[in-house]
Amino acid sequence: MFKSSTIFATLAIILFACAVAQAGITSIVQDGKKLTINYSPMTMIWFEEELLLGGVDTNIAPYCIAKYGWSPLVCNLPSVPACDSIRLYGATGAGGSNIDMNREREMKSTLNDSSKTVERDGKKVTLSFQDRVQDQFIELVSDFFYTIMLIITVFVFPWRAKQTLFDLKISAYDEWKDIIGTEFYEGGTEFCSFMGLLLLNWPVVFKTLWYLNTEHEDKSTWAQIFYREFVEKNIKKDDKELDKEILINPTTTSTTTTTTSANTKQSPNTTRKTKSDVEWKSDFRRDLQNIGFEFDSNGEISKFPPTEVMEEYQRSTRFKDLILSAGSGSSSSSSGSGSGNKDDIHIKDISQHQAEQQLLKKQQQQQMEKEKEKEIQIQPKQKHTSVKKKKNK
Incomplete structure (x- = not known):
């Protein structure tokens, strides 16, 4: 279906994009006046503003150099107290093309130890080296499956969906169940990958469809x-x-x-x-x-x-x-007395709405009564004309 060179080139582009997306700052370590910032490859960072040093905002741009991340970035700080927190304005990209320049990355400086403190269930827990390796391994496995699902969805799912639609067009109307069942059986991996990505990225679609025709239905478009x-x-x-x-x-x-x-x-x-x-x-x-x-x-x-x-x-x-x-x-x-702008919301009072409904009901009843009276008046006239015809005969 595709040439091997095209497939390998596409996979290389996808892996490169995943590497760029995973780029970022991994840790910040301070040792006296020396601040070492470790970050993943393909990361470009720079400092625009502040480093909170002993409760005072300090511009550290003169002490740091913007660069790509293949080696740690070292900043020689002035003689100030310990670093409380740091705000880094960075971007990830290749060839200097910036992605999300306005994202604010706020990280706290950590000491030189092999442990890491995280919050779980509202409590601070210190993770050991084994726990950190286990967490990273789980994240690596999940990222691997996510990448495989993305590749299958991008390359194989469109071909499977096109084949299904083509078979439905050329086949009889009664065979649509068998065709869909066969395609789902043979292409279960593609459809499951597509639905999995849709559920992970756009859960609002499933949530909206789940609450259709219920009291929790979302009336928005x-x-x-x-x-x-x-x-x-x-x-x-x-x-x-x-x-x-x-x-x-x-x-x-x-x-x-x-x-x-x-x-x-x-x-x-x-x-x-x-x-x-x-x-x-x-x-x-x-x-x-x-x-x-x-x-x-x-x-x-x-x-x-x-x-x-x-x-x-x-x-x-x-x-x-x-x-x-x-x-x-x-x-x-919102009071309803503004100009005729389409964005304005004209809301009538509830009591006024009820009064209008009652008035409509009364008008309908009066109209029904008038129609009945007309029918009653027409019937005697018809009888009178029939009697005259008999006398003339």
Whole structure:
């Protein structure tokens, strides 16, 4: 199917990309004024700002040199106290092409010993050399299987899927079950690799499909779901306590919202961070879609959820926090009396909505009564005309 040279070249490129992706700083060791930074091959690091030395931020750019990582980087520090922590602004790449330059790598300096302290179940545990080797071996095995799954998915799965579609087109309609069963039996490795990568990288797809047609169903579109999953998580948030996750159940509140409400009760003079008009509208629209509201092309509400659901959402802490975080522009635009912008959300009061529904029911009943009266009036006229015809005969 492929030439051997093409396959080997592609595998070499994939292995090179994996090596670049795994590049990074491994350890930082300080011995007096000497700071040694060990890092993996294909790593390029430099220092833009700070090294926290004895509680004081110090620019160490003059003491370090940017270079590629085949040997440790040694920095001769000034005569200052011990290094408390270090913030490294680095990038990984080949030929100077930087990847993720804005990622902040924060690491703490470690002493010259063969142990490592990690946190497990909220407790600090010191790992021995054997434990560290075991952890690294498990990570190496998992990375190996992940790479194999990626290679199978990239090269073999498209060919298997194309072959399956071709067989379905040229075969009779009744044979589709046998064809799919045969392809799954022969290409189980390809399909399992594809589904495994999908489950590891995009679990939101399985989660959304799992909750379809249930009370926890996400009413957002696929574009909004993927935007929340891959874009909003990469946006740097100034307020880390603000919860912007999907509202699945209005009654359930996250621990972050409870902590923020508790902090506001303890210190009423503290200022709450307000959202911009666009952020507030998008969050509010997402909440409304998740509890059952539907919008038309003009941004107006076309379908309401049950009254109990709306009242339950209005009593939730999520709704209160959203209202408190609204600025003057967003609160005025949400009242429904703004300009005809598509992004604006026009919400009618629940009592007004109920009154409109009752009025529609009354109008329908009156129309039915009028139609019945017309039918009753038509029947005597028909009888009268039939009697006249008999007399004329």
